[in-house]
Amino acid sequence: MPYTELPNSSFLDFTSWRSGASAPSGGPVVTNFTLNVALILDRANDPSTLLNANWASRQKQLDTLNDNGTLWSTYGADPAKYNQVKAELAGLGIKTVAQVAAEHGAQSGYISSAESRTIWVQVDQTNIDKLFGPGFALRGADNNWHWEGNLSLPDGWASTLGVKGLWFDTTNFNAMVPTPGNGTLVPLPQGWQSPGNASTSPTNIFPQQIADQYYNFPFSGDLWNPASGMAPQTGTIGLVESGVGAAVPNGSFGALLNHYRAQAGINTPAQWTSIALGGEAYPTVQPPAFNPAGERSLDVGVVTTINPQSPMVLYAGSGTAFGAQYDTFTAYQSSFWDLVNNPSVITSSFGFTAQVTPGSPFYFAAQQLFIDAALRNITVFNDAGDGGSGNQNGNGLTNVGTSRASPYAFMVGGTAYSTVQSALADETLTDVVSQAMAHDKATIWQLMAGGLTAMPNPSNVSALLIEAVWNEYYVTGTTIASKANGTGYQHNNTGSGGVDPSRPAPWYQTAFGLDPTTSDPSALHGRGVPDVAADAGGNMHYLVPGPAMTALGPDSGTSAATPLWAALASQIDTIFNDQGLPNLGYANDLFYIAAAIAPGGYNDVTLGINTSSFTKGGIYTSESEPITPTGYGYHAGPGYDLVTGLGTPNGTLLARAVSAIAHKQMYSTSPAMLDVDGSGWNSAADQSLMFQTMSRSDASVHLGLGSGALDFTSGASGSFAWTMRLAQQSLQSDFDPNLVRLFDKYAHGWVGQTVVASGDSVSVSVDGASARAIQGLLTSDFGFADFVNDIAAVRVARPVAVAETAGGANDVTAIVRLRQNGENNLQLSFYKVDDLAGTVDGKRPGEVGYEAAAAAHAYELTSGGRSINGPGYGNYDQAGILKVDAGDIIAMKLVNTTTGAHYWAFANANEQVDGRAVGHLWNYGLNTWGWEDQHGGGDHDYNDLLVQLDFTSSAGHGWLI
Ligand SMILES: [Ca+2]
Numbered sequence: 012m013p014y015t016e017l018p019n020s021s022f023l024d025f026t027s028w029r030s031g032a033s034a035p036s037g038g039p040v041v042t043n044f045t046l047n048v049a050l051i052l053d054r055a056n057d058p059s060t061l062l063n064a065n066w067a068s069r070q071k072q073l074d075t076l077n078d079n080g081t082l083w084s085t086y087g088a089d090p091a092k093y094n095q096v097k098a099e100l101a102g103l104g105i106k107t108v109a110q111v112a113a114e115h116g117a118q119s120g121y122i123s124s125a126e127s128r129t130i131w132v133q134v135d136q137t138n139i140d141k142l143f144g145p146g147f148a149l150r151g152a153d154n155n156w157h158w159e160g161n162l163s164l165p166d167g168w169a170s171t172l173g174v175k176g177l178w179f180d181t182t183n184f185n186a187m188v189p190t191p192g193n194g195t196l197v198p199l200p201q202g203w204q205s206p207g208n209a210s211t212s213p214t215n216i217f218p219q220q221i222a223d224q225y226y227n228f229p230f231s232g233d234l235w236n237p238a239s240g241m242a243p244q245t246g247t248i249g250l251v252e253s254g255v256g257a258a259v260p261n262g263s264f265g266a267l268l269n270h271y272r273a274q275a276g277i278n279t280p281a282q283w284t285s286i287a288l289g290g291e292a293y294p295t296v297q298p299p300a301f302n303p304a305g306e307r308s309l310d311v312g313v314v315t316t317i318n319p320q321s322p323m324v325l326y327a328g329s330g331t332a333f334g335a336q337y338d339t340f341t342a343y344q345s346s347f348w349d350l351v352n353n354p355s356v357i358t359s360s361f362g363f364t365a366q367v368t369p370g371s372p373f374y375f376a377a378q379q380l381f382i383d384a385a386l387r388n389i390t391v392f393n394d395a396g397d398g399g400s401g402n403q404n405g406n407g408l409t410n411v412g413t414s415r416a417s418p419y420a421f422m423v424g425g426t427a428y429s430t431v432q433s434a435l436a437d438e439t440l441t442d443v444v445s446q447a448m449a450h451d452k453a454t455i456w457q458l459m460a461g462g463l464t465a466m467p468n469p470s471n472v473s474a475l476l477i478e479a480v481w482n483e484y485y486v487t488g489t490t491i492a493s494k495a496n497g498t499g500y501q502h503n504n505t506g507s508g509g510v511d512p513s514r515p516a517p518w519y520q521t522a523f524g525l526d527p528t529t530s531d532p533s534a535l536h537g538r539g540v541p542d543v544a545a546d547a548g549g550n551m552h553y554l555v556p557g558p559a560m561t562a563l564g565p566d567s568g569t570s571a572a573t574p575l576w577a578a579l580a581s582q583i584d585t586i587f588n589d590q591g592l593p594n595l596g597y598a599n600d601l602f603y604i605a606a607a608i609a610p611g612g613y614n615d616v617t618l619g620i621n622t623s624s625f626t627k628g629g630i631y632t633s634e635s636e637p638i639t640p641t642g643y644g645y646h647a648g649p650g651y652d653l654v655t656g657l658g659t660p661n662g663t664l665l666a667r668a669v670s671a672i673a674h675k676q677m678y679s680t681s682p683a684m685l686d687v688d689g690s691g692w693n694s695a696a697d698q699s700l701m702f703q704t705m706s707r708s709d710a711s712v713h714l715g716l717g718s719g720a721l722d723f724t725s726g727a728s729g730s731f732a733w734t735m736r737l738a739q740q741s742l743q744s745d746f747d748p749n750l751v752r753l754f755d756k757y758a759h760g761w762v763g764q765t766v767v768a769s770g771d772s773v774s775v776s777v778d779g780a781s782a783r784a785i786q787g788l789l790t791s792d793f794g795f796a797d798f799v800n801d802i803a804a805v806r807v808a809r810p811v812a813v814a815e816t817a818g819g820a821n822d823v824t825a826i827v828r829l830r831q832n833g834e835n836n837l838q839l840s841f842y843k844v845d846d847l848a849g850t851v852d853g854k855r856p857g858e859v860g861y862e863a864a865a866a867a868h869a870y871e872l873t874s875g876g877r878s879i880n881g882p883g884y885g886n887y888d889q890a891g892i893l894k895v896d897a898g899d900i901i902a903m904k905l906v907n908t909t910t911g912a913h914y915w916a917f918a919n920a921n922e923q924v925d926g927r928a929v930g931h932l933w934n935y936g937l938n939t940w941g942w943e944d945q946h947g948g949g950d951h952d953y954n955d956l957l958v959q960l961d962f963t964s965s966a967g968h969g970w971l972i
């Protein structure tokens with residue numbers, strides 16, 4: 012039989028992309044082995060159009076395909092081709108692993124089906140050349156095999172039958188790097204390599220305390236505690252636990268799990284099951300060797316305490332029966348294709364062959380694996396890894412695990428969370444702590460972006476102070492050794508993160524304005540990793556069971572951050588279902604849109620690095636081996652960064668944001684603010700638009716609006732002019748009024764406003780230089796877009812809210828959140844307008860009779876009457892607007908009852924100063940605005956009364972109110 016060579020299928024293509032190692036050659040032929048191989052077929056149809064549609068459209072398409080029963084005949088393998096490959100395998104005398112197992116009256120732990128496009132087969136020394144071509148042989152020593160050249164397959168298998176992917180279930184194909192390598196030494200500073208991980212008083216608490224107290228998860232208190240009878244039934248979470256499953260050396264896993272839950276205050280039994288058809292086993296390894304059982308116990312501990320009502324399914328993968336070696340690929344497949352338990356969320360802290368060459372059959376296998384999860388509507392969380400910028404791969408470059416960095420999975424990085432108590436005992440935080448305790452404004456400003464909600468105070472020991480990159484590397488002389496475990500660059504001490512140059516940045520990163528580029532000399536572009544992050548050790552650890560599910564102790568790693576995020580996604584699924592929405596499924600784009608329109612949903616990590624690139628050989632020592640640090644890495648910074656992604660969660664604010672986005676995509680037909688075409692942005696409606704200017708110095712703003720223009724000069728923004736993140740954070744009831752008042756009276760620039768016609772072009776330039784709406788595609792659906800150049804940012808925004816209600820329902824209660832940062836007495840009312848220009852009963856804003864028309868259409872409030880009083884200087888209050896219908900356009904009016912002045916959201920209804928109508932409103936993102944309560948714009952701080960309208964949280968049980 013003739014064979015065809017597969018391009019890019021060398022041993023190094025499977026194990027060692029970008030390693031710089033020479034291809035292995037020679038060595039004895041392995042003469043006695045069993046190897047299980049996955050043959051992976053192409054899909055019958057290309058799912059790109061479905062996957063590239065927005066979230067709601069994907070959900071609708073999947074719903075239709077599932078209802079028709081055609082999802083897998085469309086996007087699985089062509090059954091005829093699949094069966095043809097099986098027939099030809101039989102002709103070659105190659106058995107599937109399922110056949111081998113059946114001969115023993117058993118089932119294997121593998122997934123083989125036309126839907127999964129996978130056929131797991133077994134070969135040995137007698138027939139491996141029938142699969143991979145005449146003369147093919149495995150070579151090498153025990154446990155360290157290789158092959159020479161490329162693989163081949165029988166003619167037509169790749170080209171006609173679509174066998175495009177291959178994977179191996181073996182631990183005998185190992186990654187290679189040159190020894191010694193030729194990296195250029197970049198000497199390391201002595202001591203701690205990154206701040207915020209050195210506390211002598213770390214916080215060790217149960218995972219649900221971390222989720223509740225520090226990440227504000229939606230289900231806490233009675234909604235968390237199963238004994239209350241009020242805790243919602245959260246969905247099934249799948250845990251990838253390759254090989255180990257639920258194995259324990261002594262006792263029963265279930266009893267030990269329930270004992271741990273009781274220690275954590277959960278007095279109901281866990282629901283759990285283990286899927287391990289090929290067996291599960293308790294490994295015997297000595298620290299610091301990686302113990303998969305410890306990983307398992309960490310995952311289980313985090314999930315079962317944060318979501319005590321979520322059934323857990325542990326996936327051991329192929330196990331060890333019938334030649335299996337429980338490669339994590341097999342455990343992922345078990346979890347994605349579990350049609351019995353149907354987990355809606357999967358978490359994996361287990362990796363597989365990381366450095367896989369793009370364009371290889373191995374890359375195809377891994378890439379398509381995660382598309383299966385997206386098509387099964389499963390949300391996948393993968394740990395970014397614990398090896399820093401080098402990802403424990405000694406090629407001298409920065410690396411991420413390319414095989415698992417799917418755009419259809421969330422990659423989770425690691426931070427180190429410091430309470431006040433931990434920070435006070437951390438020598439690397441001395442400066443920031445003393446500045447914070449002295450209430451230094453610049454320091455507190457940065458800490459608030461990181462989620463600080465209480466004024467720093469040495470006696471408030473358990474409050475958040477700062478969250479930094481998780482990085483426990485410590486250098487003494489030329490020895491790199493974590494103080495906790497003595498290990499260095501080749502072990503688990505800092506969050507991995509960087510750029511996956513094997514694939515382009517996904518559209519949601521590009522639309523977010525990112526162009527992730529490796530910091531090593533190759534400067535390659537690609538997918539940024541991670542997407543999100545959470546506490547992974549350093550100054551805060553998770554109290555979880557040990558490897559044997561017995562001794563309670565602190566543990567950490569991105570392996571802890573990942574199940575924490577999975578638990579949050581499961582809570583959001585529960586809320587979505589309660590609000591009539593489907594599960595999140597593949598939802599990375601929703602979470603990037605949330606970051607663009609509702610950044611208060613994330614704590615921005617801005618401190619720390621993950622540098623750990625290296626080559627083998629040299630004068631430094633890591634794990635008793637000589638290495639050469641090469642100094643390439645990534646640092647946290649404002650906004651998205653390549654160590655902590657979008658940041659760590661403010662779970663409740665994030666859930667509110669993704670709920671609003673999901674309902675909007677699913678049910679709203681109202682126009683975006685701006686549309687984009689080849690020539691630029693255009694107004695998508697007749698509408699009143701505000702033009703808010705933020706700049707470091709005076710700026711001349713020129714707006715091109717159709718055939719007209721609007722020009723104005725804006726003053727410099729104050730150092731602490733409010734950001735949309737702070738405005739949204741301040742609209743939490745427990746946000747400290749002292750923080751609010753500390754940052755009062757910092758001016759914004761000028762806000763211009765005019766009515767723009769549908770179809771009019773909208774362009775912005777500042778000081779003669781054009782500005783780009785970098786995130787406009789993500790934000791314009793939600794009523795604003797920021798045009799940015801080197802000089803200034805001009806936010807184009809609507810002054811009104813469009814009621815995009817849950818399920819598109821009428822007659823709902825909209826939640827109103829208020830925070831006051833003005834000293835006068837204020838009163839706010841809401842009224843329904845007829846169009847986006849603010850017209851009421853034919854009266855335009857500022858026309859005679861407008862005030863009476865607006866009053867006639869004022870909404871009734873849950874607090875009684877048709878206006879609500881400001882809560883007082885620094886304070887918070889919450890109310891509801893009654894009888895809001897889907898699509899209502901809602902405008903606001905502010906009365907300063909101290910001065911008697913009335914202000915409108917439409918500048919031309921307000922006073923004029925120097926011939927210019929004064930804008931009194933400022934947009935702070937998703938249905939959030941701030942008022943300026945003084946004549947002429949006063950101090951221009953636009954935070955005298957912050958107002959947020961929330962149209963979806965009252966749906967269902969109202970868990971997000
Ligand atoms: Ca950041």
Ligand SMILES: [Ca+2]
Binds near residue numbers: 949952
């Ligand atoms: Ca003011």
Ligand SMILES: [Ca+2]
Binds near residue numbers: 756832
């Ligand atoms: Ca103010």
